[in-house]
Amino acid sequence: DVRVYNGAVTTADVADLYADTHPCAATLDHLEIRMSNTAGLTCAPSTLTLVACKDAACTGNFTDGVSGTLTATGPGMSVSWPSGAAFTIPAGSSSTTVNMQLTTAGSVLVGSSGLTPSATSATTCNFGSPQCTFSAAAAALRFDVPNHVSETSNVISVQAVGSSGGTCNSAFASSSRNINFKCSYTNPGTGTRPVRVAGAALNSGNNNALACDGTGRTVTLAFDASGLASTTVQYADVGKMVLSATYTGSAGPGDSGLTMTGSDTFIAAPASFGFSGITSGPIRAGSAFSATLDARNLAGATTPNFARETPPESVVLAFSRYQPTGTGASNGNFSGNLGAFTSGSASATDLTWSEVGTIDLNASLASANYLGSGFTASGSTGSTGAVGRFIPHHFDLAATAACGSF
Structure with missing residues (x-):
């Protein structure tokens, strides 16, 4: 951008030039x-x-x-x-x-x-x-698991669909079939908790404390006259998951050689954040105190995969003053940071508040949109001043020379 003037520029002209900007054109990545x-x-x-x-x-x-x-x-x-x-x-x-x-x-x-x-x-x-x-x-199992809060029980419909002459037709009408369900981890790529279908953990041991594995779990579904069957899906951890289903035909129902598969991805987001291990009062104003934060599911259990995502999700800490509330009461300065999350928990050991009184701690999901699922999460110690009491760090005394003589 070149400008030519036919005279000396004024101070106001220089200020205008300094403030003048040109927005950069956006680029399609x-x-x-x-x-x-x-x-x-x-x-x-x-x-x-x-x-x-x-x-x-x-x-x-x-x-x-x-x-x-x-x-x-x-x-x-x-x-x-x-x-x-x-x-x-x-x-x-x-x-x-x-x-x-x-x-x-x-x-x-x-x-x-x-x-x-x-x-x-x-x-x-x-x-x-x-x-x-x-x-x-030409034939498949179709279902949709919605994004949801971790440990929510989601009722889903499973539909068996076949193709005949280019037209989709329902299969398995008014009959039951054994469907093998498996789960796998997408983001993060590993985990320690299984998806559960109809209450069954999708691993070889049907164990809620073990990870998804290649065995999965076979669940019997009853299909109605329209070829639809209902079941439930739950996941106690957080992250992006894949749920897959396979039906293998057999002589009993007369469909030997038939294989039908289906899969869907979903995101389970944390329900809330919870505080524990907070340093007991009294705490001197400006002195460091500690707290531990957990990412939790709907049942209140810690979600170990939180902050293992790519890129990792994180939490913003804040505070709210409870006491004092009188005229001129100051919010002071609050500072401190959480350490790294491990198994869904993180601790802060450098929290400080510069004032006296009592406060509450607040936590919120930094992205406000867990893995783009549309869900956020927050938590607090309440609204009754659960942290503190904070007391003066010390008092300063100043001596003033007396006038006259004794």
Whole structure:
């Protein structure tokens, strides 16, 4: 930006130039393609959500508008785009949806081409192994586990669907089937608690204190006349999980050779934060005191996977003054930091408050949106001044010389 003046600039002109700014144009880092299910059916379209991202982690949205075309390629695969593969994310928005249907059973690699404006990084997906791989089958088990607060009991419907002549039909109507359910960890990538389906822990020992494993647990589901069965899903820890289901046919019901699978991802968020181990009063004003914080589920149990996410979730500490409340009472200065979380707990040993009286401690999820689930969490010691009493650190005495003589 070059400006030419035909005379000397004034002090006011210099101040205006100093304050003048030009906003930098936003840059599209990449396009992210999202799906709630990693597999589809050949008889029904699947919905892809396209998100324009300003950064690699997609924590910021690009809203200047994006257009392009989706691609889906795989040997011998036939792909239908009911509304076309071209898409536009209008200015002022950061996402749109496109329907895609694989009309033959198999897998494709989903991507994008011709992005305008160009992205600085390659298109990414939240599904597939390898990433962006999408599969469809002629028959599948379909269910949806919603994002929820940890240890909430979620009632889900499981539907057995088959394809006949390109039409989706319910299977297993008015009958019972043994379905094997398994769970796995996505973010964080490991854990120590299992998902539970119909109260059964999805590991070989049916043990609530052991992790998910490759064995899972077989649950008998009763399907109604519409081919729907209900069951419950619970998870006592936090994080992003995958629940998968498999049915293997047998001679008894006359479906030997039939295999049906299905899966869904969900996020379980902490319900609250709880304090313990707080230094007992009296505490001298300005002196360090301690407290321990736990991330907890709906039942009040500690969630050991909290803060093991990538990137890790964190907690903001604050305080509220309870006493004194009189005119001129000061909030003083509060400071201190939590140490690293281990098994869902973290301690602070350097907390200080510069005033006298009593306070309460407060904790809140720093992101206010656990792993993008829409859930947040908070906690406090209450509203009755549970911390303290804080007393003066010391008194200073000053001597003043007397006038006259004795």
